[in-house]
Amino acid sequence: MREALDGKPDEPIRVGVLGARGRMGAEVCRAVDGTDDLDLVAAVDEGDELSAVADAGARVVVDFTTPDAVMDNLRWCVDQGIHAVVGTTGFTGQRLDQVRDWLSDRPGVGVVIAPNFGIGAVLMMQFAARAARFFESVEIIEQHHPRKLDAPSGTATYTARAIARARAEAGLGPAPDATKDEVPGARGAEIDGVRVHAVRAAGLVAHQEVLFGTTGETLTIRHDSYDRVSFMPGVLLAVRSVVRRPGLTVGLDALLDDG
């Protein structure tokens, strides 16, 4: 077990990528390679040894793997004193508590977990949370490429929870809905009382619409990622930030507020 790995201020940050042959991991490797202040020192995928990351002296790991793999990866990083930036989905409240528990034994280590690294997507979630208290109805429609493994998306789940919190604070009850669900699933899934619909279609990358309604008006807040490069500014920001942000940070909001 090591303390958090600290580099010298002027040295490039040494970065390891997990899931490096995947759609996001490959994009992250290209993005890190394209900077002057970050060094890609390890690119690890399924079947490779995690120890390659430590052997290469990585100070930060970026994980875009699968919900099944991510917890073991993260546990290993924290034990090794390696900071982690995680985009992989599947983070329930229970999982986040588990990560906080691991980190309590490693005070210098930082972990950033974000359901969506797209700056526009982060703003879409913030705008949706802000709008929530003014509308009696709300539904989320997320749309993704058909090779996505999970539904609903991490972004939709995060958005639904933020909207539900805002509605509860405003004293709003359940959204009006007299419909009888004659075919199971016809009204989508329900997350903290918010309906979420997941669309999968070839040609899509990652898209989300939040539809609000009240008497005589609707408001639609929509974000589209047409290319995975859209996530890279957020990923690079998180890599640069996590080394001076011990503990668990969930979402990109605090990092954007830092400047």
Ligand SMILES: NC(=O)C1=CN([C@@H]2O[C@H](COP(=O)(O)OP(=O)(O)OC[C@H]3O[C@@H](n4cnc5c(N)ncnc54)[C@H](OP(=O)(O)O)[C@@H]3O)[C@@H](O)[C@H]2O)C=CC1
């Ligand atoms: N937060 C955000 O902004 C974003 C999050 N995501 C999320 O990121 C995750 C990855 O998405 P995407 O890149 O599209 O998926 P891919 O399936 O393209 O990539 C995942 C990669 O991880 C590999 N892998 C699986 N297990 C391990 C392991 N134990 N160690 C190392 N590598 C492993 C897979 O290998 P193999 O194929 O051989 O199993 C694959 O190459 C998903 O959870 C997705 O929802 C995606 C986009 C943006």
Ligand SMILES: O=C(O)C1=N[C@H](C(=O)O)C[C@H](O)C1
């Ligand atoms: O799998 C994807 O592609 C994406 N996953 C994340 C999610 O589940 O929210 C982020 C983005 O929507 C792309």
